[in-house]
Amino acid sequence: MSTKVVVHYFNGRGKMESVRWLLAAAGVEFEEVILTKREQYEKLLNDGAMMFQQVPLIEIDGMYLVQSRAIMNYIAGKYNLYGKDLKERALIDMYTESTIDVMDMIIVQPFSPPENKQKQLSAIEQTAKSRHLPAFEKGLKNSQFLVGNQLSRADVHLLEVTLMLQELFPTILSTFPNIQAFQEKMKALPTISKFLQPGSKRKSPPDEAYVKVVKEVLSHYFKRRCEKGPSAVCPWTLRRSKAAKPSGS
Numbered sequence: 001m002s003t004k005v006v007v008h009y010f011n012g013r014g015k016m017e018s019v020r021w022l023l024a025a026a027g028v029e030f031e032e033v034i035l036t037k038r039e040q041y042e043k044l045l046n047d048g049a050m051m052f053q054q055v056p057l058i059e060i061d062g063m064y065l066v067q068s069r070a071i072m073n074y075i076a077g078k079y080n081l082y083g084k085d086l087k088e089r090a091l092i093d094m095y096t097e098s099t100i101d102v103m104d105m106i107i108v109q110p111f112s113p114p115e116n117k118q119k120q121l122s123a124i125e126q127t128a129k130s131r132h133l134p135a136f137e138k139g140l141k142n143s144q145f146l147v148g149n150q151l152s153r154a155d156v157h158l159l160e161v162t163l164m165l166q167e168l169f170p171t172i173l174s175t176f177p178n179i180q181a182f183q184e185k186m187k188a189l190p191t192i193s194k195f196l197q198p199g200s201k202r203k204s205p206p207d208e209a210y211v212k213v214v215k216e217v218l219s220h221y222f223k224r225r226c227e228k229g230p231s232a233v234c235p236w237t238l239r240r241s242k243a244a245k246p247s248g249s
């Protein structure tokens with residue numbers, strides 16, 4: 001096992017991007033093993049590196065860590081991004097879960113049937129605006145940080161999720177001045193500023209190539225999804241429906 005921090009994931013955001021953000025905010029240098037082939041995933045399986053046969057997987061401090069929340073809890077605890085006591089930690093966890101609720105909706109979107117896209121986008125925007133962003137706006141009313149008087153993982157996750165939301169809905173923060181001011185201060189922190197520069201390990205929004213690779217590497221998973229119902233979009237469904245058409249049509 002490497003003595004450096006190594007993250008094993010696709011060349012995209014998915015469930016690993018918040019881990020990358022936390023490492024970057026903490027100023028931790030890390031290496032990446034980018035999964036592009038099914039064989040790489042099978043090798044990790046055969047090596048027993050993935051406790052639940054899933055990525056995100058990271059190598060850190062002589063351990064193989066899986067489960068994105070567990071990974072982030074470890075990094076936040078180790079690098080002092082988890083508050084000064086249990087009560088602060090509980091508040092940080094509540095904010096963190098809210099950001100995960102929003103990010104999960106965004107992450108799955110490229111894997112959903114295209115006909116659902118508009119409906120899903122509207123749901124994301126509506127939920128973010130009416131439920132999540134108002135709570136963060138309030139939390140930042142009299143403070144530079146969401147919890148206590150120091151940077152925590154909640155701040156890092158909030159910056160990440162608000163930047164993701166703005167990619168989809170450019171004016172979404174127009175009625176949230178505290179979050180806008182927060183973003184500017186966060187972007188100026190040296191470690192964050194570095195991560196936001198082109199060429200960093202921050203990943204771009206998902207594109208078709210990323211979706212294709214994920215579907216190939218995790219073919220067992222998407223095959224199961226396809227077998228569950230005709231609405232799932234996957235290579236097998238497309239192949240089956242094409243094959244079912246009479247030739248020449």
Ligand SMILES: N[C@@H](CCC(=O)N[C@@H](CS)C(=O)NCC(=O)O)C(=O)O
Nearest residue numbers: 014015054055056067068069218221
């Ligand atoms: N609860 C897990 C879920 C991880 C997960 O769903 N990973 C996907 C890729 S993002 C995976 O490896 N799926 C393969 C499978 O479930 O067999 C976490 O948060 O890490």
